[in-house]
Amino acid sequence: MIDVRQLKKSFGSLQVLKGIDVHIREGEVVVVIGPSGSGKSTFLRCLNLLEDFDEGEVIIDGINLKAKDTNLNKVREEVGMVFQRFNLFPHMTVLDNITLAPMKVRKWPREKAEAKAMELLTKVGLQDKAHVYPDSLSGGQAQRVAIARALAMEPKVMLFDEPTSALDPEMVGEVLSVMKQLANEGMTMIVVTHEMGFAREVGDRVLFMDGGYIVEEGKPEDLFDRPQHERTKAFLSKVL
Amino acid sequence: MDFRFDIIVEYAPYFFQGLLATIGVSVVGIIFGLILGLFIGLGKMAKHPLVRLPFSWYINFFRGTPLVVQILLVHFGAMPLLFAQPNAIVSLAVSLSLNSAAYVAEIFRAGIQSIDKGQMEAARSLGMTHAQAMRYIILPQALKRMIPPFANEFIVLIKDSSLGMVIAAPEIMYWGKAAAGEYYRVWEPYLTVAFVYLVLTLSLSKLSHYLERKYSTS
Numbered sequence: 051m052i053d054v055r056q057l058k059k060s061f062g063s064l065q066v067l068k069g070i071d072v073h074i075r076e077g078e079v080v081v082v083i084g085p086s087g088s089g090k091s092t093f094l095r096c097l098n099l100l101e102d103f104d105e106g107e108v109i110i111d112g113i114n115l116k117a118k119d120t121n122l123n124k125v126r127e128e129v130g131m132v133f134q135r136f137n138l139f140p141h142m143t144v145l146d147n148i149t150l151a152p153m154k155v156r157k158w159p160r161e162k163a164e165a166k167a168m169e170l171l172t173k174v175g176l177q178d179k180a181h182v183y184p185d186s187l188s189g190g191q192a193q194r195v196a197i198a199r200a201l202a203m204e205p206k207v208m209l210f211d212e213p214t215s216a217l218d219p220e221m222v223g224e225v226l227s228v229m230k231q232l233a234n235e236g237m238t239m240i241v242v243t244h245e246m247g248f249a250r251e252v253g254d255r256v257l258f259m260d261g262g263y264i265v266e267e268g269k270p271e272d273l274f275d276r277p278q279h280e281r282t283k284a285f286l287s288k289v290l
Numbered sequence: 291m292d293f294r295f296d297i298i299v300e301y302a303p304y305f306f307q308g309l310l311a312t313i314g315v316s317v318v319g320i321i322f323g324l325i326l327g328l329f330i331g332l333g334k335m336a337k338h339p340l341v342r343l344p345f346s347w348y349i350n351f352f353r354g355t356p357l358v359v360q361i362l363l364v365h366f367g368a369m370p371l372l373f374a375q376p377n378a379i380v381s382l383a384v385s386l387s388l389n390s391a392a393y394v395a396e397i398f399r400a401g402i403q404s405i406d407k408g409q410m411e412a413a414r415s416l417g418m419t420h421a422q423a424m425r426y427i428i429l430p431q432a433l434k435r436m437i438p439p440f441a442n443e444f445i446v447l448i449k450d451s452s453l454g455m456v457i458a459a460p461e462i463m464y465w466g467k468a469a470a471g472e473y474y475r476v477w478e479p480y481l482t483v484a485f486v487y488l489v490l491t492l493s494l495s496k497l498s499h500y501l502e503r504k505y506s507t508s
């Protein structure tokens with residue numbers, strides 16, 4: 051589903067990704083952990099080309115992102131992204147937030163886009179919020195809307211960059227449970243998170259990133275309970 | 291001190307013509323300033339520094355030199371190259387347009403850049419093109435923030451149109467000065483002129499408040 055080979059990325063003279071290799075199967079839930087500044091967000095953002103990378107290959111669902119004939123917008127239609135700070139569009143109602151891209155990008159008629167949006171809002175438990183503006187939502191609600199917005203494009207892959215880090219603790223659960231449901235439905239997901247409970251329960255595989263490399267990867271129970279590398283051990287001892 | 295209303299009454303037709311001219315050059319200045327300013331603002335935001343250069347210098351020149359000098363350059367320098375008989379009203383409208391474009395460009399750029407980067411990223415991550423993201427996400431939010439600085443700029447523009455006096459453009463200030471010269475009176479003509487400007491600028495600021503309220507209800 052996703053093939054990443056020798057992915058390298060620098061910001062000026064700072065090399066942030068120093069050669070990432072990873073293969074992700076359809077339906078797999080991959081959790082990415084690692085210290086601040088290790089390149090987790092940059093890695094995710096390279097997968098939908100919000101950041102252009104310097105070297106290496108990324109192939110998503112058979113599309114090589116760097117091939118000359120690849121249409122970036124087409125790739126992004128297939129790769130949904132959820133941000134730490136929601137990034138809902140404040141000048142639009144919740145419903146319009148969700149229907150805009152399907153209507154403008156996928157060219158769906160309004161009825162179809164709204165039906166899909168209501169279905170998704172029901173799924174994330176917010177059908178009664180369709181006509182309010184984002185600033186009246188709590189953080190947890192806003193993030194659930196953001197998830198629904200990304201899902202409305204019917205992506206093949208979902209990327210989550212610390213989706214619960216900006217939330218009050220009591221709202222973390224509602225967002226994680228939506229993500230868990232999505233995982234159970236077979237969505238291919240890459241999730242950067244500090245929620246180790248979620249990683250253990252929902253993750254099929256955990257990648258530990260440090261200094262621009264994937265230092266160690268494995269099943270959650272292996273990586274958390276029997277880390278092999280010193281740096282993994284040091285990191286886990288701080289966060290667990 | 292007696293206040294001679296008869297002077298105002300006598301000059302009323304001229305003041306009225308002057309008012310129309312002032313409104314005319316201001317409206318032209320605002321409309322062309324907006325169009326040209328949008329274009330220059332976009333140019334100033336170009337990725338390549340060499341592309342940005344001429345736009346930066348346009349803005350530097352028109353913001354960094356006095357409007358009076360610009361009016362004189364346009365009327366006695368540039369316009370004679372195009373027309374045998376330059377019209378002072380046209381020259382004034384052109385000067386105001388060129389000048390306000392520089393300010394509009396900066397307001398425009400600042401407005402767009404004030405929108406959180408995450409908005410563009412969210413839009414792009416949903417598959418929207420840059421143009422779609424601008425049109426549906428960035429501009430509607432930015433334009434709302436641009437209303438107060440635009441209103442400020444256009445209030446200044448209306449008042450600055452009085453500088454058309456230096457090229458004898460028959461706007462309202464010109465007629466005020468004419469009346470003052472004919473009757474050797476200061477208060478009547480200049481207070482009338484001041485009052486007219488005040489009505490124009492207050493109307494514009496009311497309009498801006500109305501627009502601000504209208505677009506902030508969402």
Ligand SMILES: Nc1ncnc2c1ncn2[C@@H]1O[C@H](COP(=O)(O)OP(=O)(O)OP(=O)(O)O)[C@@H](O)[C@H]1O
Nearest residue numbers: 061062064066084085086087088089090091092093
């Ligand atoms: N646009 C940018 N320009 C310059 N440097 C950047 C940019 N984005 C990220 N960096 C740098 O790249 C490094 C990796 O950043 P990244 O955001 O990928 O880390 P992260 O693992 O997501 O960290 P965190 O846990 O704090 O979110 C950091 O040193 C950061 O300062």
Ligand SMILES: [Mg+2]
Nearest residue numbers: 090091092211
């Ligand atoms: Mg990050």
